[in-house]
Amino acid sequence: xxxxxxxxxxxxxxxxxxxxxxxxxxxxxxxxxxxxxxxxxxxxxxxxxxxxxxxxxxxxxxxxxxxxxxxxxxxxxxxxxxxxxxxxxxxxxxxxxxxxxxxxxxxxxxxxxxxxxxxxxxxxxxxxxxxxxxxxxxxxxxxxxxxxxxxxxxxxxxxxxxxxxxxxxxxxxxxxxxxxxxxxxxxxxxxxxxxxxxxxxxxxxxxxxxxxxxxxxxxxxxxxxxxxxxxxxxxxxxxxxxxxxxxxxxxxxxxxxxxxxxxxxxxxxxxxxxxxxxxxxxxxxxxxxxxxxxxxxxxxxxxxxxxxxxxxxxxxxxxxxxxxxxxxxxxxxxxxxxxxxxxxxxxxxxxxxxxxxxxxxxxxxxxxxxxxxxxxxxxxxxxxxxxxxxxxxxxxxxxxxxxxxxxxxxxxxxxxxxxxxxxxxxxxxxxxxxxxxxxxxxxxxxxxxxxxxxxxxxxxxxxxxxxxxxxxxxxxxxxxxxxxxxxxxxxxxxxxxxxxxxxxxxxxxxxxxxxxxxxxxxxxxxxxxxxxxxxxxxxxxxxxxxxxxxxxxxxxxxxxxxxxxxxxxxxxxxxxxxxxxxxxxxxxxxxxxxxxxxxxxxxxxxxxxxxxxxxxxxxxxxxxxxxxxxxxxxxxxxxxxxxxxxxxxx
Numbered sequence: 032x033x034x035x036x037x038x039x040x041x042x043x044x045x046x047x048x049x050x051x052x053x054x055x056x057x058x059x060x061x062x063x064x065x066x067x068x069x070x071x072x073x074x075x076x077x078x079x080x081x082x083x084x085x086x087x088x089x090x091x092x093x094x095x096x097x098x099x100x101x102x103x104x105x106x107x108x109x110x111x112x113x114x115x116x117x118x119x120x121x122x123x124x125x126x127x128x129x130x131x132x133x134x135x136x137x138x139x140x141x142x143x144x145x146x147x148x149x150x151x152x153x154x155x156x157x158x159x160x161x162x163x164x165x166x167x168x169x170x171x172x173x174x175x176x177x178x179x180x181x182x183x184x185x186x187x188x189x190x191x192x193x194x195x196x197x198x199x200x201x202x203x204x205x206x207x208x209x210x211x212x213x214x215x216x217x218x219x220x221x222x223x224x225x226x227x228x229x230x231x232x233x234x235x236x237x238x239x240x241x242x243x244x245x246x247x248x249x250x251x252x253x254x255x256x257x258x259x260x261x262x263x264x265x266x267x268x269x270x271x272x273x274x275x276x277x278x279x280x281x282x283x284x285x286x287x288x289x290x291x292x293x294x295x296x297x298x299x300x301x302x303x304x305x306x307x308x309x310x311x312x313x314x315x316x317x318x319x320x321x322x323x324x325x326x327x328x329x330x331x332x333x334x335x336x337x338x339x340x341x342x343x344x345x346x347x348x349x350x351x352x353x354x355x356x357x358x359x360x361x362x363x364x365x366x367x368x369x370x371x372x373x374x375x376x377x378x379x380x381x382x383x384x385x386x387x388x389x390x391x392x393x394x395x396x397x398x399x400x401x402x403x404x405x406x407x408x409x410x411x412x413x414x415x416x417x418x419x420x421x422x423x424x425x426x427x428x429x430x431x432x433x434x435x436x437x438x439x440x441x442x443x444x445x446x447x448x449x450x451x452x453x454x455x456x457x458x459x460x461x462x463x464x465x466x467x468x469x470x471x472x473x474x475x476x477x478x479x480x481x482x483x484x485x486x487x488x489x490x491x492x493x494x495x496x497x498x499x500x501x502x503x504x505x506x507x508x509x510x511x512x513x514x515x516x517x518x519x520x521x522x523x524x525x526x527x528x529x530x531x532x533x534x535x536x537x538x539x540x541x542x543x544x545x546x547x548x549x550x551x552x553x554x555x556x557x558x559x560x561x562x563x564x565x566x567x568x569x570x571x572x573x574x575x576x577x578x579x580x581x582x583x584x585x586x587x588x589x590x591x592x593x594x595x596x597x598x599x600x601x602x603x604x605x606x607x608x609x610x611x612x613x614x615x616x617x618x619x620x621x622x623x624x625x626x627x628x629x630x631x632x633x634x635x636x637x638x639x640x641x642x643x644x645x646x647x648x649x650x651x652x653x654x655x656x657x658x659x660x661x662x663x664x665x666x667x668x669x670x671x672x673x674x675x676x677x678x679x680x681x
Contacts, residue, residue: 037079038303044070044077045302060162060305064397067309074314089307091256092300093365094273096158097186098255099297100179101277102290112173115346116180123181123342124188127153130334138327144384147374150196151388152331154185154364156396157270158304163359163400173466173481174355174406177343181360187216189268189366196370197377215265223258223275231276232283239285244292251289252296254280304365311368312393316386327391332402336361350422350482351410359403362395363388411486422492423481425473428458432478432494435459439484439514440504441468441477444530448502449477460493485513487521495522503529508536512543519544534585553585571613611641612667612674616659623663628655637673642666 044066052062070079128149135145160182164175231254238250255273262272280286317324340357348356371388374380380388436452438445441463449472452459461479463469472479482489484503495501501518505511511529518525528547531537537548557578564574616623622630627640643650643657644664650657659665667674 040070040077040079041066041303041306045306059166060159061397061400063302063305064309064393067306068312068314069309070306071310071312073312079310089300089304090269092297092302092304093158093270094256094259095252095293095297095300096161097270097274098259098277099290099293100157100161101274101279102281102286102293112176112180115177115343115348116184119342119346120181120184121188123338124153124185126338126342127335130338131331134327134330134334137330138323140384144374144380147196147370147379148384148388150192151367151370151374151392152335152363154189154192154366155182155360156362156364156399157182157186158301158365159362159396159399160359162301163403166400167404173348174352174359176466177348177352177356178359181339181356183274185364186268186271186274186366189271189370193370193373197373197379215267219262219265219267219272220275223279227258227276227279231279232285235280235283235285235289239288247288248292248296251280251293255293308365308368308393308396311389313386313390317390320387320390324387324390324394327387328394328398331363331391332361332395332398351406354410354413355403355406358406358409359399361402362399363392367392407483422488424479424492425469425481426476426478427460428478432458432460433497434499435494435497437462437493437495437498437501438504439501441465441472441479442504442506444504445502446472446475446477448504449475453477462489462493485510485517487517490518490521495525498525500526500528503527506530506532508532512540515540515543515545550585553582557581612638612669614665614667616661616663616665618661620659620661622659622665623661624658626656626658627653636669638667638669640665641668 045063048062048064048066048069049059050062051065052059068074070077072078128146131149131152132142132145134152135148136142140148160178164178234254235247235250238247255276258276259269259271259273262275263269280289336357339360340353343353343356367388371380371385371392375382375385435458438448438459438461441449441461442465445461445463445468449459449461459478461472461477462482462484463472463479464481464483466481469479469481480489480492482492484505490496495518503511503514505514508531511531515527515529518527523544526546527544528549529540529545530549530551531540532550532552537550540548561574561578565571632638632640640657641652643653643659643666645660645662
């Protein structure tokens with residue numbers, strides 16, 4: 032079956048590797064790479080025969096990943112990190128090339144091969160970093176923005192590196208070639224942003240009007256890969272063209288739909304890429320030279336990580352950002368496979384040197400999710416033993432924060448709460464780590480803090496000691512539990528309301544000292560059911576009665592409460608014990624033409640008249656001599672039984 036059989040073997044092996052990685056709570060890419068090692072040409076057993084063809088297919092995975100990144104990317108989003116992207120990234124590349132050159136000399140390599148080593152390790156892995164950020168839920172944070180900004184410039188640097196490195200023996204001869212490549216790049220970018228920005232969205236708009244999902248998916252795939260192939264024919268990067276195509280489409284009305292449609296295809300070809308990377312690893316070479324390979328990986332990881340962290344710090348980024356960038360981008364990138372092959376085939380790298388670089392690259396990719404996952408615990412450890420850095424705050428009230436509400440999470444739920452609190456003029460502050468959401472909060476004028484809500488330095492910035500309440504709107508239960516435990520340990524009396532995804536999470540949060548746990552799925556289900564019952568003309572009091580009963584059953588079943596706990600719950604839910612009923616007075620209603628005193632409603636039924644809506648005007652707590660008229664909408668407050676007996680008044 033040829034390549035078809037190879038693809039079947041890869042998918043099945045990757046599935047098994049993915050299962051194992053999931054069971055070990057590790058990113059799936061680790062399982063994919065290990066699966067590639069097992070089915071590669073160096074391990075025996077079931078082996079993929081056409082490794083070279085699979086590598087070509089894997090290039091599509093890189094292109095589709097960058098195409099999807101372009102669809103999510105906006106030049107406006109790069110604006111906050113443009114300085115480090117445009118100035119810091121080239122500086123980091125030059126410093127890393129120099130550092131790699133020194134490593135090569137230290138290991139006894141020649142000057143030319145040492146320079147190639149520096150060039151190969153100067154680039155980080157876009158594929159691995161993006162997948163790691165996605166699996167960790169860190170996409171959208173300031174750290175991820177800085178990484179993506181640096182990665183974009185690194186990917187742009189692939190072309191000059193491919194031209195310059197082979198010309199190291201005769202730099203003058205390579206300058207004309209580099210100049211031509213630079214002119215091609217500028218011309219391509221100008222063409223895409225001037226002509227493509229008009230043509231591609233117009234084309235998608237016409238295709239979308241045909242209402243054919245298949246044609247739409249095929250069209251966006253053809254655009255991404257077609258533009259990438261066009262740049263390849265021009266002698267530029269295939270992946271760069273796909274990224275620019277995605278970035279152009281992101282500005283159109285169909286960018287979000289294009290992204291959702293391309294993700295499954297992207298993930299499938301990404302699987303091929305990571306598996307093909309694993310196939311390149313020779314376990315026998317690694318076993319025979321593990322000391323040298325490990326030494327090379329450690330030198331690169333420590334040196335490159337420090338260069339990235341210090342560069343990030345030098346451009347004004349503090350708190351967790353330099354640590355996250357250093358621990359997340361220390362690895363060698365996937366383009367080193369391409370550059371390394373050029374160096375080996377051109378005689379600039381020996382077979383042994385090439386194998387060392389190849390092994391170090393794969394190991395650094397394997398270690399990335401594990402090392403990057405240390406960012407949060409190491410940052411917390413750093414906070415314990417170092418002076419706290421200033422926390423970024425926005426739109427804080429001049430009078431400060433006193434008797435306010437703290438909202439942990441500035442997403443859609445947090446912003447809805449913030450708008451409501453703004454309307455009723457209640458003081459509040461939002462804590463948010465996602466840079467995109469923080470920017471949204473800033474634009475709406477909400478007071479906000481950039482930081483981790485589980486950190487004490489953020490507690491102090493939010494003045495949690497004087498807060499009335501803490502509302503945790505985060506969907507991630509792990510983050511929520513961390514915040515709850517930290518806050519409860521320091522402020523045990525603070526009222527906390529959080530969201531959860533199930534009864535088990537709800538019970539665990541109550542045990543940690545939470546005042547109220549909200550189940551979004553339950554609330555959504557109740558509201559949908561309420562709308563259905565309203566459509567069926569079911570009376571509002573009956574609907575309210577059943578929804579209140581369901582809430583009581585789900586949030587705090589009576590069988591699970593002690594007597595004291597029941598009393599507290601009853602007091603907190605006192606409004607649920609009374610029923611507000613709205614009664615429309617028709618022509619035959621005996622209350623029409625009668626006053627409240629004459630009807631003696633309070634004594635005869637126990638119900639209180641708390642308001643009357645008449646012709647758009649509302650009268651609150653009407654006096655005893657108030658006379659009812661036909662068409663009045665009367666607000667009656669009492670127990671369920673009392674409200675049910677109001678119809679017996681004569």
